[in-house]
Amino acid sequence: MSSEPTNSTAHTERWTATNSAGYAAPAALAVDVVVLTVQDGATRTLVLERSDGALALPGGFVGDAETPQQTVIRKLSEKTGLQEVYVEQLATFAAPGRDPRGWIPTIAYLALMPPGIEPTDPAARWINATDHAALVFDHNEILETALERVRGKLWWSNVAVGILPGEFTLAEARHVYTAIADIDYDPGTFARDIRATGLVAATGRERHDTGGRPASLYTFTEHHPAWGVGRRKRVSNT
Amino acid sequence: MSSEPTNSTAHTERWTATNSAGYAAPAALAVDVVVLTVQDGATRTLVLERSDGALALPGGFVGDAETPQQTVIRKLSEKTGLQEVYVEQLATFAAPGRDPRGWIPTIAYLALMPPGIEPTDPAARWINATDHAALVFDHNEILETALERVRGKLWWSNVAVGILPGEFTLAEARHVYTAIADIDYDPGTFARDIRATGLVAATGRERHDTGGRPASLYTFTEHHPAWGVGRRKRVSNT
DNA sequence: ACAATAGTGTCTTTTAGACAGTATTCT
DNA sequence: AGAATACTGTCTAAAAGACACTATTGT
Numbered sequence: 365m366s367s368e369p370t371n372s373t374a375h376t377e378r379w380t381a382t383n384s385a386g387y388a389a390p391a392a393l394a395v396d397v398v399v400l401t402v403q404d405g406a407t408r409t410l411v412l413e414r415s416d417g418a419l420a421l422p423g424g425f426v427g428d429a430e431t432p433q434q435t436v437i438r439k440l441s442e443k444t445g446l447q448e449v450y451v452e453q454l455a456t457f458a459a460p461g462r463d464p465r466g467w468i469p470t471i472a473y474l475a476l477m478p479p480g481i482e483p484t485d486p487a488a489r490w491i492n493a494t495d496h497a498a499l500v501f502d503h504n505e506i507l508e509t510a511l512e513r514v515r516g517k518l519w520w521s522n523v524a525v526g527i528l529p530g531e532f533t534l535a536e537a538r539h540v541y542t543a544i545a546d547i548d549y550d551p552g553t554f555a556r557d558i559r560a561t562g563l564v565a566a567t568g569r570e571r572h573d574t575g576g577r578p579a580s581l582y583t584f585t586e587h588h589p590a591w592g593v594g595r596r597k598r599v600s601n602t
Numbered sequence: 603m604s605s606e607p608t609n610s611t612a613h614t615e616r617w618t619a620t621n622s623a624g625y626a627a628p629a630a631l632a633v634d635v636v637v638l639t640v641q642d643g644a645t646r647t648l649v650l651e652r653s654d655g656a657l658a659l660p661g662g663f664v665g666d667a668e669t670p671q672q673t674v675i676r677k678l679s680e681k682t683g684l685q686e687v688y689v690e691q692l693a694t695f696a697a698p699g700r701d702p703r704g705w706i707p708t709i710a711y712l713a714l715m716p717p718g719i720e721p722t723d724p725a726a727r728w729i730n731a732t733d734h735a736a737l738v739f740d741h742n743e744i745l746e747t748a749l750e751r752v753r754g755k756l757w758w759s760n761v762a763v764g765i766l767p768g769e770f771t772l773a774e775a776r777h778v779y780t781a782i783a784d785i786d787y788d789p790g791t792f793a794r795d796i797r798a799t800g801l802v803a804a805t806g807r808e809r810h811d812t813g814g815r816p817a818s819l820y821t822f823t824e825h826h827p828a829w830g831v832g833r834r835k836r837v838s839n840t
Numbered sequence: 841a842c843a844a845t846a847g848t849g850t851c852t853t854t855t856a857g858a859c860a861g862t863a864t865t866c867t
Numbered sequence: 868a869g870a871a872t873a874c875t876g877t878c879t880a881a882a883a884g885a886c887a888c889t890a891t892t893g894t
Binding site for chain 1: 615617618619620621622623625626627628629630631663664665666667668669670691693694696697698704705707709
Binding site: 787788790791794795798810812813814815816 | 855856857858859863864865866
């Protein structure tokens with residue numbers, strides 16, 4: 365896997381490819397990943413700072429014997445050390461000229477991680493997902509697509525399972541939902557409604573370091589992507 | 603455009619490609635399109651019958667100077683003569699071996715058409731979208747993805763604008779929604795709720811061939827993809 | 841006792857679903 | 868007149884939002 369071309373250094377020449385039938389072919393198939401987490405009430409995303417200072421989403425080239433999702437998981441493992449992450453496909457960006465290195469379509473993915481992951485790659489760092497410097501190529505558009513997706517699924521699925529730890533208090537869950545949806549949910553109503561989705565269950569244990577009455581701990585009953593019963597909750601004030 | 607390799611005949615050999623850096627590259631980038639319409643209360647999709655009798659979704663190869671969506675629109679124009687169709691990207695399928703002709707990722711698209719379009723391509727025909735013979739490759743999975751998508755967006759967007767004619771009665775709209783969602787909507791409640799989305803407006807004209815009291819004609823106020831105010835309506839009985 | 845956080849109960853408003861009943865046309 | 872289709876009004880049940888109030892801990 366170390367013999368593949370790198371996606372993280374500046375290009376020097378334009379790549380081309382021709383297939384065995386004699387027609388122009390894509391020079392490569394790429395994946396780009398929007399890794400999201402919620403830390404200190406803010407939605408944050410992982411970027412790589414390149415040698416010229418430009419910021420790019422993590423990504424890489426898909427090998428000819430793997431699925432693009434395997435590429436994503438492999439790359440995330442390299443950058444963060446995490447093996448188990450929530451990953452789903454977002455959309456494919458393939459406009460001619462989107463990548464100056466050549467005809468390189470990219471399949472964009474959304475990945476979610478619990479907060480506090482320290483990147484193992486020294487060029488990687490977390491930035492604010494909703495208020496940040498411009499990214500390279502069409503990566504701003506990819507990031508916007510990811511934020512829209514996660515907001516759209518927030519109350520209908522267990523996406524948040526990717527961000528919350530295995531056990532969490534309803535207050536922790538509420539902070540994550542608040543950061544993503546940009547809505548201040550009422551604590552009582554939040555508890556009622558998230559229980560009504562049928563996606564969480566109390567573990568019976570409690571957390572005592574909350575500064576007041578101990579909080580019951582909950583888990584998502586499903587750790588794979590799942591849909592709950594529909595709630596109609598707002599996810600943005602705008 | 604006639605000099606490109608065809609996507610509709612059986613393969614004879616496996617295509618490969620190598621890029622200028624010496625690495626394996628995709629042999630081609632394809633698009634496949636799920637064209638949906640509603641006719642006589644049934645959801646129908648366009649397929650091409652190949653020389654060996656197998657059924658495939660319409661599709662083609664993306665040229666190196668066009669966006670995949672342009673490829674889709676070009677192919678649909680060839681097969682049906684229609685220029686203006688509702689098109690949106692679904693997902694990309696790129697598992698190794700998905701296409702026996704070689705490493706050929708495909709970007710799947712959803713397209714919607716009004717009923718009664720006669721295909722110009724003699725190999726093309728409409729089949730039932732929810733109850734049909736098996737399709738080639740992973741095309742069954744692509745079709746399922748399309749049906750899920752259109753059901754998911756039905757009450758939240760103006761997707762149905764792609765199927766309904768420019769002017770339509772609320773009964774016609776209700777039949778389309780009924781076919782897609784597989785729910786028998788109450789006529790009165792349907793009228794109230796579709797007006798509440800803010801996506802339709804009465805034209806002031808009427809249709810008199812309904813066999814009873816004339817029906818008011820409506821249009822979608824937006825013909826480009828748009829989102830209405832959220833309704834929580836059910837879309838499946840299962 | 842007091843502060844702090846967790847959690848419950850309940851009232852109001854909105855909206856979905858059902859359906860009775862009225863309106864307008866054609867034969 | 869009667870049949871057929873279009874449309875309105877209204878009742879009920881469910882669910883979302885707001886918020887007062889109670890519960891349980893640490894200091």
